[in-house]
Structure formats: C-alpha cells, structure tokens
Amino acid sequence: MPHTSTDAPALGLIGFGAFGRLAARQLRRHFRVLAYDPAAAADEAGVAFVGLTEAASCPVVVLAVPVCRLAETVAAVAPHLRPGALVLDVGSVKEEPARLMREGLPDHVEIVATHPLFGPQSARDGLAGLKIAVCPVRGRSARRVAAFLRRAFGLDVIVTTPEDHDRDAALAQGLTHLIAGLVVRMEPLPSRITTRSFDLLMEAVGMVRHDAPEVFEAIVRANPYAAEMRRRFAALAGAVDG
Amino acid sequence: MPHTSTDAPALGLIGFGAFGRLAARQLRRHFRVLAYDPAAAADEAGVAFVGLTEAASCPVVVLAVPVCRLAETVAAVAPHLRPGALVLDVGSVKEEPARLMREGLPDHVEIVATHPLFGPQSARDGLAGLKIAVCPVRGRSARRVAAFLRRAFGLDVIVTTPEDHDRDAALAQGLTHLIAGLVVRMEPLPSRITTRSFDLLMEAVGMVRHDAPEVFEAIVRANPYAAEMRRRFAALAGAVDG
Known part of the structure; x- marks a missing residue:
C-alpha cells in the first residue's frame, strides 16, 4: 500500500458508504484522509475516523453522502468550514446539489460539484479511463481539480454545467x-x-x-x-x- | 486462405445473404461449397455458384434463407434431394422450421434444425466460443453435426428441442x-x-x-x-x- 507522509494535505471525507470507501482507498495515496460517518462503525487502513468538526475543518472536504441527505449535510458542515477551503460533492445529479451547496455553504469556501460516472463495480480494475463530470460552482478551483483527477488517477474528466x-x-x-x-x-x-x-x-x-x-x-x-x-x-x- | 481439396464433400448452400456468406467462409475449409441464391449476383472466393438442382443434390444441404422464405425453399429443394442427404436450417426460431422441414422434406433425408446464436457482427473475431443451438428433427445425424461444429469451429453446441x-x-x-x-x-x-x-x-x-x-x-x-x-x-x- 502506498505510504502517505504525515505532511500530506488533509482531506475530510463526510460519508463512508460504498462510494466513500472507494474514494478513501484512492485518495489516501495523496491525502491524509479524515473520515466522518455517524452511521458507519468503519475501519479502513490509511483512513482516520474523526468527528464531524475535525473532518469539516480540512482544506479539502468531500461530501460523499446520498443526494437525499445532502441538504442536512451542508447545514452540518457549514459552521466548521475554514476560509479558502474547497468543498466537493459526488452525487449522481448536479443541479440540486450545486444549488444546495451554493446557497448553504459560506461565501469564503470554493465549491466544485462532481459526478464520478463509476462505482465500486466499474472501478474494480482501477480508475484509469473512467469518467468523472466536474461542474464549477464557486471560485476557480475546478480547473485545478480536473487537472489533479486526470494526472493522479488517469480519469477522463468532463467539465460541464449542472444543467x-x-x-x-x-x-x-x-x-x-x-x-x-x-x-x-x-x-x-x-x-x-x-x-x-x-x-x-x-x-x-x-x-x-x-x-x-x-x-x-x-x-x-x-x-x-x-x-x-x-x-x-x-x-x-x-x-x-x- | 485454406485450400479445399476437390475430393472434399460437397455442401449445397441455399441462400447467400449476410449469414449465408458467413457460413460459406467458414464451411469452405471443410467442404466444396456449392451456393445457390436467385437474388444474389454473388461472388466469393472458394465458393461455386450453381443452380438450385445442383446445390440441392449435395450430400449436405444448408437452408440459409429467412424463416419467412423457408416453406417455399423446402418445397423447391425437396424434389432434388438425394436419399441419405442431410438437410439443416439456420433460422432464429426452431419450432415452425422444424415442422416445415419434417412435413415438407422426403422421408429419405435426415434433418437437423440449427440456430447459430451469432451473426457477422459477433463472429468478426472468429467462431471459437460462440454458441449454436442444434435440434435433432429426423434421423441420427445431430450428434455427428454437434461433434463436427465443436471440433471444426470450437463452437459451444447446445443440443435442445425446438420448443x-x-x-x-x-x-x-x-x-x-x-x-x-x-x-x-x-x-x-x-x-x-x-x-x-x-x-x-x-x-x-x-x-x-x-x-x-x-x-x-x-x-x-x-x-x-x-x-x-x-x-x-x-x-x-x-x-x-x-
């Protein structure tokens, strides 16, 4: 397993369902992954399970919760986000999540809505060549996110609008x-x-x-x-x- | 292209549409293929185009016509079939073709109904591993046909009933x-x-x-x-x- 140095940037992962786990296994090569899930008594090598406040205080925060739970998750993390943080979601639709994040997250954070067009099944043999849609919502981070996803995972990044x-x-x-x-x-x-x-x-x-x-x-x-x-x-x- | 010796057994191929052509290209390695198609002004290396009588007089006769033309084809070939000949069809349904051949072909021929579960598209990279259904209709040739299809082409042969x-x-x-x-x-x-x-x-x-x-x-x-x-x-x- 790749080793993540302790000075790798911290990434807060909110939600540790099937997709959260897949994300953690990929992201731990590049980040210190601090995961929070109230439901999951989860255990995963290379992932630290922490409280909501700590996870939401990372410079990058990924909301890996079902679309139907996004509104309450946005409300829960909002008070803990640091200025300049980058918040991303990973839901299968983008209009409503983009709106929820734009309206519910503080002005001092950047927002990128994403939809990985794969899951645990299709990513079994790795991420290279798989697709992910990336929608800029607030700030200028989308281009950096797209470049990272291409370089780090070989993903086919489709920059588009939520609509x-x-x-x-x-x-x-x-x-x-x-x-x-x-x-x-x-x-x-x-x-x-x-x-x-x-x-x-x-x-x-x-x-x-x-x-x-x-x-x-x-x-x-x-x-x-x-x-x-x-x-x-x-x-x-x-x-x-x- | 494999060479077929002139003493290879003769096979009459009635119908030279998309599937007839595919069949001819495979069968010419094992038979002298004598093809008949009233519509097709066809040309294919290793295949001799002949009249209906000659094609229907071969020891093996393959009816590669659409199911909706099978009744008239059975009537057309019946008078020319030799005693002991083996007649096969290749249509996508089997109950009606099996009945048409059983009722319309002379008692002195053997009959095997087949359905190759592939076409020009799926057979592009060869026949090995593709499926073919084989239904005994009259006589004991079905077992020999199944063995030949397995051995000669690596087909997955499914012996079944028309129903x-x-x-x-x-x-x-x-x-x-x-x-x-x-x-x-x-x-x-x-x-x-x-x-x-x-x-x-x-x-x-x-x-x-x-x-x-x-x-x-x-x-x-x-x-x-x-x-x-x-x-x-x-x-x-x-x-x-x-």
Whole structure:
C-alpha cells in the first residue's frame, strides 16, 4: 500500500458508504484522509475516523453522502468550514446539489460539484479511463481539480454545467437503470440460449442491479429531466405489444 | 486462405445473404461449397455458384434463407434431394422450421434444425466460443453435426428441442431486440456523460440495430413465445411512468 507522509494535505471525507470507501482507498495515496460517518462503525487502513468538526475543518472536504441527505449535510458542515477551503460533492445529479451547496455553504469556501460516472463495480480494475463530470460552482478551483483527477488517477474528466450534466445523465444513467429494473422483473431469463448482445445487456444489468437504493433514487427521481425520459420510454414501450 | 481439396464433400448452400456468406467462409475449409441464391449476383472466393438442382443434390444441404422464405425453399429443394442427404436450417426460431422441414422434406433425408446464436457482427473475431443451438428433427445425424461444429469451429453446441429453444430465444433474443428498438427510438443519446453500464447497453444495441428486417421479424414475430414476452414487457414498461 502506498505510504502517505504525515505532511500530506488533509482531506475530510463526510460519508463512508460504498462510494466513500472507494474514494478513501484512492485518495489516501495523496491525502491524509479524515473520515466522518455517524452511521458507519468503519475501519479502513490509511483512513482516520474523526468527528464531524475535525473532518469539516480540512482544506479539502468531500461530501460523499446520498443526494437525499445532502441538504442536512451542508447545514452540518457549514459552521466548521475554514476560509479558502474547497468543498466537493459526488452525487449522481448536479443541479440540486450545486444549488444546495451554493446557497448553504459560506461565501469564503470554493465549491466544485462532481459526478464520478463509476462505482465500486466499474472501478474494480482501477480508475484509469473512467469518467468523472466536474461542474464549477464557486471560485476557480475546478480547473485545478480536473487537472489533479486526470494526472493522479488517469480519469477522463468532463467539465460541464449542472444543467447539461443532468440532461445527459437522465438519458445515460436513467435509461440504463430503467431498463435494468425491467429486465430484472422479467427474470428468470435464459443462461444457455443467449447471444453476445443479450450477454452484454445482462452484463449492463448486473452492474447496476445491486446499486444502493439511494443511487437509484437520485438517478430516477432527483434528476429533473428523468420524468420526461420515463414518460417517453413508457409511451414507446407500452406500445410494443401491438 | 485454406485450400479445399476437390475430393472434399460437397455442401449445397441455399441462400447467400449476410449469414449465408458467413457460413460459406467458414464451411469452405471443410467442404466444396456449392451456393445457390436467385437474388444474389454473388461472388466469393472458394465458393461455386450453381443452380438450385445442383446445390440441392449435395450430400449436405444448408437452408440459409429467412424463416419467412423457408416453406417455399423446402418445397423447391425437396424434389432434388438425394436419399441419405442431410438437410439443416439456420433460422432464429426452431419450432415452425422444424415442422416445415419434417412435413415438407422426403422421408429419405435426415434433418437437423440449427440456430447459430451469432451473426457477422459477433463472429468478426472468429467462431471459437460462440454458441449454436442444434435440434435433432429426423434421423441420427445431430450428434455427428454437434461433434463436427465443436471440433471444426470450437463452437459451444447446445443440443435442445425446438420448443425449449424458442421459449428461451423469445426471452434472450426477443428481449434484446425489443429493448434495442426502444433505445434507438430514444436517440439522440449522450456520448460523453456515460457510465460503463450504459456503454455496454449501447454496445448491445449496436450489435442488433442493423440486423436484417427478416431477422427481427423471425425473432419478434415468428417465435411463438415472443408475444407473451412482449405482453409482459409492455405491461411492466408502461407502468414506469408512475
């Protein structure tokens, strides 16, 4: 395991769910990771578990909580953030989180909204080549963040706006989750009489079927463009029995 | 290109569409391929284009025509088949083709119904590991055919009945084509903001979206179990806008 010197910059990680753990394992090579999660009795090599105040006082603070918990998390960390700190989120939608952070975090911090387009499943073999959307929200840190993510992890960084992100994600992620949900409800499905294209479809389904309910919730409900996507899909799909 | 000696057994290939061409390129290593297609002014190294009578007089005759043309093809070849010949089809459904061949071909020929679960797209890098369903219809040749397909091409041979095949194919192929058709109608879709699972879904769609209309027709309409699959899917999918 790479060694992090004690003078590496401190990074506060708020939330230690499946994605928080993945983030910690990558970030500990570059930061002293100070994690806080009220729910998780977590243990992870190279990660110090601390109180909220300490985690929120770091120069970089990553909010790795479900989108539905972001508002309360913003309110909880806000009083403890230091002037000049950089705050990032990692949720699957970006318009609402960007608004919550812009309105709820003190003017003296910089804000970058991100959406790593991967999770524990797709990052099993490393991060190189995977995608992350980065949306500047306040201050000029987004360019530095993008450069770091490219250099340190080989990520394919897509700098975009929360609106453009959510519009595309409603189709890319929303459609995949919608279809995966339908395919799962069609089970049992064949395992021998299959084609390469069916195998690919089932591989796609397998990657998202065990996603946390909060991820599904964010993708299918919290995305403002998802309802229109669902409506179009339902209209097309309801007509296939013709 | 492998050389086929002139004393290799002759194989009559009826139909030279996309799949007929793929079959010819593989089979010419083991047979003198005599192809007949009234529509195709085809040219292919190692394949002799002949009349229907000559193609149908070979010891092995492969009917590589769309399922919707099989009845007329069976009627056309029947008078020319030699006693002891082996006749195979390659259609995407098996119940109806097996019945058509059993009822329409003379008692003195053996019959094996097959469904190669691949096409020009999925076979681009060779046949090894790809799947083919083999259904004995008349005589004892199915075992010999299965052994040949395994040995000569490294195919994963699934010996099954037409009924079991069609039931599974309605789900595997039918569902993939149904979903692909819906996804295509949702376009334009994002190309940058995508996840690995969405990329896999689009890869699956890409493999079938340019399939010949006859293939789609066979999978979605000629399969007796496809209607029930469509009904279930439409009921589930029509409800996602809830």
